Amino acid sequence: MNVVSFRPTAEDLAYTFGGRPAVARIAPGTVLELFTEDCFGGRVRGPEDLPSKVCEFPFLNPVTGPFHVEGAEPGDTLALHFVSIEPARDWAVSTTFPHFGALTGTHTTAMLQPPLDEVVWMYDVDVEKRTVRYQARNSDFSVEMPLDPMHGTVGVAPAASEARMTITPDAHGGNMDTPELRAGVTVYLGVNVEGALFSIGDGHCRxxxxxxxxxAVEAAMNTVVAVELVKxxxxxxxxxEDDDHLMSTGSARPLEDAYRISQHDLVTWSAALTGLDELDAYQLVSQGGEAPVGNVCDTNYTMVAKLPKAYLGRPEVYESAHARLRALGAEYLSSR
Amino acid sequence: MNVVSFRPTAEDLAYTFGGRPAVARIAPGTVLELFTEDCFGGRVRGPEDLPSKVCEFPFLNPVTGPFHVEGAEPGDTLALHFVSIEPARDWAVSTTFPHFGALTGTHTTAMLQPPLDEVVWMYDVDVEKRTVRYQARNSDFSVEMPLDPMHGTVGVAPAASEARMTITPDAHGGNMDTPELRAGVTVYLGVNVEGALFSIGDGHCRxxxxxxxxxAVEAAMNTVVAVELVKxxxxxxxxxEDDDHLMSTGSARPLEDAYRISQHDLVTWSAALTGLDELDAYQLVSQGGEAPVGNVCDTNYTMVAKLPKAYLGRPEVYESAHARLRALGAEYLSSR
Amino acid sequence: MNVVSFRPTAEDLAYTFGGRPAVARIAPGTVLELFTEDCFGGRVRGPEDLPSKVCEFPFLNPVTGPFHVEGAEPGDTLALHFVSIEPARDWAVSTTFPHFGALTGTHTTAMLQPPLDEVVWMYDVDVEKRTVRYQARNSDFSVEMPLDPMHGTVGVAPAASEARMTITPDAHGGNMDTPELRAGVTVYLGVNVEGALFSIGDGHCRxxxxxxxxxAVEAAMNTVVAVELVKxxxxxxxxxEDDDHLMSTGSARPLEDAYRISQHDLVTWSAALTGLDELDAYQLVSQGGEAPVGNVCDTNYTMVAKLPKAYLGRPEVYESAHARLRALGAEYLSSR
Amino acid sequence: MNVVSFRPTAEDLAYTFGGRPAVARIAPGTVLELFTEDCFGGRVRGPEDLPSKVCEFPFLNPVTGPFHVEGAEPGDTLALHFVSIEPARDWAVSTTFPHFGALTGTHTTAMLQPPLDEVVWMYDVDVEKRTVRYQARNSDFSVEMPLDPMHGTVGVAPAASEARMTITPDAHGGNMDTPELRAGVTVYLGVNVEGALFSIGDGHCRxxxxxxxxxAVEAAMNTVVAVELVKxxxxxxxxxEDDDHLMSTGSARPLEDAYRISQHDLVTWSAALTGLDELDAYQLVSQGGEAPVGNVCDTNYTMVAKLPKAYLGRPEVYESAHARLRALGAEYLSSR
Structure with a gap:
């Protein structure tokens, strides 16, 4: 098994998809062990560390990468299987941020109202119990919630020679912020440039x-990814893709367009996989599909369209990359 | 137990919330047995019954009601507990409809493209197996999906002397089309006019x-509702409310506003129930909340914001109406 | 000439389109002299008269009417030509209003931020000089702007047995709030119910x-309307329609849908008037059309699509109703 | 007078803002004579030249530049005064394009309907008469419209190390597609990178x-720009800025957010220029402001907020750069 470990220095951290050289080259079939910083670059460590004070725009949401995948060319698909995503520290953090979030005016949903207060919430992370603990700031109220680690940000270099901030999700991936992106899931990303140049970051405990x-409950992560290329x-x-579902994403504004993109892709993909015509697939997705919300706060919003594979007769997708990567991941885990 | 049965004649069917006299008066505490027609008024019964031919605008989406609840006044809340929702026939139906749906131009998202083909899909409903069977129109593909009955439409007469088509969801309820509205759930609706004047319709097998x-998988339903008034x-x-969750709805366009309304209501409601301040409640809902999509096709879109009661310490809500109505429903069911 | 005058009492004022009996019946060909109250019902008369204190929801935006037009039936078009719109008082008023306006959170664009301050601005209206005077509240700054009277609200009873608050614009007209609706303009409204039941209100000095x-600069108005029916x-x-332009309106959310509706109607209307095919008309409107913004603050937003008649070869529209009504209006004015 | 001429070769054409080295360095105070290609790179020259055939994504909407302005640093403002914009050929062209435009499904407003037909319209351009001639494709209908040359695309390198396709408008400028950007107007752009790196393209005859x-009526242009830097x-x-108006732009989706950004900027800018408080400025803009629509078809939509300088007492803005550049332009024109 080809295992590569990469822990970025501060200088290695990337704040865009595209526009940067690779930090490393890897071959398809590699298992990649990564450290990813939290979205604040690890600088928010207590209630007094207001992000607007300790972070400097645009140095937000750092990602680890980009990685050059040997042989990847435009027109291929990169398959990234998340073998494991584990919190790297025993704490995590969440905050409000001026003019950011769904229930406040923002730089684009521009309002004359003053911003909401900037507040930091620290979370205890218990990887044994698989919980995080919420603690109110203005009362004694406290509650445990399940640990459910995920990556908010994963993507490749965009098409058309673009470079995009890591806080933006779009067709290249990026900051989709969907809880569906957890361990056990394979992500498929269209390759736009030679080497694909993928990066990963923005771990959430939940x-x-x-x-x-x-x-979210923002945290540095130790993450293992198995990499393949579908030429x-x-x-x-x-x-x-997880063991039981196929999912399409869409990222756009307004939110209904993110929904439309994701559902349209799921309908046409389902039709292609089964031989159903598009209206028959539209009907099937209409009755059997789910629509997990990703984010309604970033520069584009993200929706996921999700369908049980069983409803499609469990078709082969992407040359069975998921099954192969899942096996590779299992082998990796059993070897530790 | 005060049980009232009502089966509407064709003349009884209502196509608006508001603007109509009550079909019956009931007392709080009543268990109401209803028949509801499907959204096509039962007129689409086979592949040749195109809705644009057999249905006449605005006689779509008929509801059963309105019911006058004795003692209900503006400022009160009506609690409707769905004891059971059972398909009234062994078939159900779904269709495309010209200029309606999320992946087509509509009368408001106006496009110059011709409409999608109008197609009817018939479903077999097996209430014993608890399944519906999808059958493709243009191939042999067929698959069973779980029966999960719900009502797309429930509401009261609107405020401000308005009358609204039953296809519109808004603050008065209406055509929210959320799968969360299934048996076992209590719906709370703000009363706007004397008697509340609630109606129910638009059953979906799933x-x-x-x-x-x-x-959806549209069907006539035999439905039992237990009614209470919170003065x-x-x-x-x-x-x-179900046994384990509190939910807020929002209906608006664009879809992010439906999301905002529902999350804002869940945040402020959670704060009121727990004594948390609004930002602490905002944080808690941000990490613990779900956001089931209702509809992205009606004249307003609907989102639901959902939170486990456990995260709030299982507070008492609406004077424990849900628990009481659930017990009344259980008593009703055991008496049949 | 058949001239009818109507000045509503407080009890006559209407707050919905639809759901009310007519205040008067008139024949096509009538010249109607109306008084319309301002959107606050005349109750905001100084800086201390905060609308949230002196006005009571839903008694906002009163309209004068509805008027039953003899012979009007569904499928006809009502033509209302605004002969004159003149401020009825020497003052006018504008305000912020909590959770209302484009640069603040609202009940649907729900935010956790507190509302903007509620402030009243009084305007001097000089009908001789044709100006209004803006005076800042927190400084000596003052400036004159041209008087350009218009009606924010005009409409008929909606289709489908609906009744809608007068603050809502939609296919029936209503609160479109477009400055294009000034004296010299003919408005065409599709008739939905017997008698059409039109109402007018919400005068703006500009x-x-x-x-x-x-x-806007809200004012009571003395308004003269010439009425015709196109069967x-x-x-x-x-x-x-004005002397040189045809215009279509659209009212919806998001704002691009209001734009789409209005442009789509102008394209298909232009095609019908000229015999151009739809894509040729699309191209012509794309290069020659204007898009005056109506409102971006009401429950639906309104856009206008506007094209010089000259670009279409000055086709006859609505059986030349505008020319006829314009002549009738001129006759009325010269007779005073 | 420092006059620089630049005519790009095919290799010089740029398809992004950001991510490219400068084609030339110029000093503030320079008058720049430019040739800009049309949005199709000059490849659509007749009805058979369908853009989807003769153009290759992402090589659309080429711009001339970027130009490095000596001394420009982040935090400065670049002032570009359009001295003249003149069609470089006696023809221009417009087309539909699959899945692009406001009245069709697009890649983000994803629909299952097939695309509209792809059609090319050729325009005769008469620079003497100052007209363009529309000719229908499917009939003899033809009409002249005024020539009103403008640039759809002008911008600088974006912030945050981004590179953006030239078809996208955002805070860095880009493809705003507003008819307000005609000769006689000064555009102010915030500088994000050393040298500003501005580019210009996408000429429209109207x-x-x-x-x-x-x-639009797409054309290659010979354009003269006078350049200044406000440190x-x-x-x-x-x-x-033109002689009589100040304007702010906003580019976003949905369209109301483009409106909000532009109006918010005009309100806060007006307040800063006059000393009015924000609510007083909000009121003044509400009654005196215009809102010319830019584009409702690009990846972000663009709105302009426009106010007569007279309503603000004709304040000095940007150290009177517009007056100075206008004088420099006049000097240039009189010297030819």
Whole structure:
């Protein structure tokens, strides 16, 4: 098994997809062990560390990468299987942030009202119990919630020579902030540039649907990813696969367009996999599909369209990359 | 136990919330047995029955009601507990409809493209197996999906002397089309007029998230509802409660506003129930909340914000109406 | 000439389109002299008269009417020509209003931020000089702007047995809040119910594009309208005509849908008037059309699509109703 | 007078803002004579030249530049005064384009309907008569419209190390597609990178409001721009100034957010220029402001907020750069 470990220095951290050289080259079939910093670069460590004070725009939401995948060319699909995502510290953090979040005016939903107060919430992370603990700031109220680690940000270099801030989700992936992106899931990303140049970051110990206040239970992560390349097969928008579901994503504004993109991709993908015509697939997805909300706070909003594989007769997708990567991941885990 | 049965004649069917006299008066505490027609008025019974031919605008989405609840006044809250929702026939139906649905131009998202083909899909309903069977129109593909009955439409007469088509969801309820509205759930609706004047319709054997093609697995239903009145307690937008969750709804366009309304109501409601301040409640909902999509096809879109009661310490809500109505429903069911 | 005068009492004022009996019956060809109250019902008369204190929901935006037009039936078009719109008082008023306006959170664009301050601005109206005077509240700054009277609200009873608050614009007209609706303009409204049941209100001495703070320079008006009926010709969305332009309106959310509706109607209407195919008309409107913003603050937003008649070869529209009504109006004015 | 001429070769053409080295360095005070290609790179020259055939994504909407302005640093403002914009050929062209435009499904407003037909319209351009001639494709209908040359695209390198396709408008400028950007206007752009790196392209002989079909009357242009730098003064979103108006732009989705950004900037800018408090400025803009629509078809939509300088007492803005550049332009023109 080809295992590569990478822990970025401060200088290695990237704040865009595209526009940067690779930090490392890896071959398809590699198992990659990564450290990812939290979205604040690890600088918010207590209630007094207001992000607007300790962080400097645009140095937010650092990602680890980009990685050059040997042989990847435009028109291929990169398959990233998340073998494990584990909190790297025993604490995590969430905050409000001025003019950011779904229930406040923002730089684009521009309002004359003053911003909400900037507040920091620290969470205890218990990886044994698999919980995080919420503690109110203005009362004694406290409650445990399940640990459910995920990555908010994963993507490749965009098409058309673009470089995009890591806080933006779009067709290249990026800051989709969907809780569906957890261990056990394979993400498929269309390759736009030679080497694909993928990066990963923005670990969340858990996240509500839509990330309504703008941030999740943010944490540095130790993450293991198994990498494969599907040659000559394109992917228009990021797709996800777990053992029992196929998922399409869409990122846009307004939110109904994110919904439309994701559902449209799931319908046309389902039609292609089964031979159903598009209206028959539209009907099937209409009755059998789910629509997990990703984020309703970032520069584009993200929706996921999700369908049980069973409803499609469990078709082969992406040359069975998920099954192969899952086996590789299991082998890796059993070897530790 | 005060049990009232009502089966509407064709003349009894209502196509608006508001603007109509009550079909019956009932007392709080009543268990109401209802028949509801499907959204096509039962006129689409086979592949040749195109809705644009057999249905006449605005006679779509008929509801059963309105019912006058004795003693209900503006400022009160009506509690409707769905004891059971059972398909009244062994078939159900779904269709595309010209210029309706999320993946087509509509009368408001106006496009110059011709409409999608109008197609009817018939479903077999097996109440013993608890399944519905999808059958493709243009191939042999067929698959069973779980029966999960719900009502797309429930509401009261609107405020401000308005009357609204039953296809519109808004603060008075209406065509919210959320799969969360199934048996075992209590719906809370703010009373706007004397008697509340509630109606129920649009049964679905099941529905995907967002009702993307514009219709669900549409069916006539035999439905039992237990009714209570919470005096002097207002409700700004429809709320739902099941044994383990509190839910707020929002209906608006664009979809992010439906999300905002529902999350804002859940945040402020959670704060009121727990004594948390609003930002502490915002944080808690941000990490613990779900956001089930209702519809992304109706004249307003609907989102639901959902939180486990456990995260709030299982507070008492609406004077424990849900527990009481649930017990009344159980008594009713055991008496049949 | 058949001239009818109507000055409503407080009890006559209407707050909905639909759901009310007519205040008077008039014959096509009538010249109607009306008094309309301002959107606050005349109750905001100084800086201390905060609308949230002196006005009571839903008694906002009163309209004068509805008027029953003899012979009007569903499928006809009502033509209302605004002969004159003149301020009835020497003052006018504008305000912010909590959770209303484009640069603040609202009940649907729900935010946790507190509302903006509620402030009243009084305007001097000089009908001789044709000016209004803006006076800042927190400094000596003052400036004159041209008087440009218009009606924010005009409409008929909606289709489908609906009744809608007068603050809502939609296919029946209503609170479109477009400065294009000034004297010299004919408005075409599709008739939905017997008698059409039209009402008029919400006079503005002038209004910026979009009514960004939520209110214009609000004033009671003395208004003269010449009324005609175009039998057997439908109108899907309100249209306007002045001597040199045709205009279509659209009211919806998000704002691009209001734009789409209005442009779509102008394209298909232009095609019908000229015999151009739809894509040729699309191209012509794309290069020659204007898009005056109506409102970006009401429950639906309103856009206008506007094209010089000259670009279409000055086709006859609505059986030349505008020319006839304009002549009738001129006759009326010269007779005073 | 320092006059620099630049005519790009095919290799010089740029398809992004950011991510490219400068084609030339110029000093503040320079008058720059430019040739800009049309949005199709000059490859659509007749009805058979369908853009989807003769153009290759992402090589659309080429711009001339970027130009490095000596001394420009982040935090400064670049002032570009358009001295003249003249069609470089006696023809221009417009087209529909699959899945692009306001009245069709697009890649983000994803629909299952097939795309509209792709059609090319050729325009005769008469620079003497100052007209363009529309000719229908499917009939003899033809009409002249005024020549009103403008640039759809002008911008600088974006902040945060981003590179953006030239078809996207955002805070850095880009493809705003507003007819307000004509000769006689000064554009102010906040500088994000050393040298500012501005580019210009996408000439239109004229454009309707919103560019509803997705393209204007597209033409190569000979354009003269006078350049200045305002040191130490930032500009959050592109602003425009002509002799009588101040304008702010906003580019976002949905369209109401473009409106909000532009109006918010005009309100806060007006307050800063006059000493009015924000609510007083909000009121003044609400009654005196215009809102010309830019585009409702690009990846972000663009709105302009526009106010007569007279309503603000004709304040000095940007150290009177507009007056100075206007004088420099006049000097240049009189010297030819």
């Amino acid at each position: 996240q509500g649907h839509g990330e309504v206040c703008g941030t 000559g097969v394109g992917t228009p928008w990021p797709r996800l | 529905q995907g998230h967002g009702e993307v093609c514009g219709t 002097g307690v207002g409700t700004p937008w429809p709320r739902l | 209004q910026g594009h979009g009514e960004v703070c939520g209110t 057997g010709v439908g109108t899907p969305w309100p249209r306007l | 454009q309707g409001h919103g560019e509803v079909c997705g393209t 130490g003064v930032g500009t959050p979103w592109p602003r425009l």
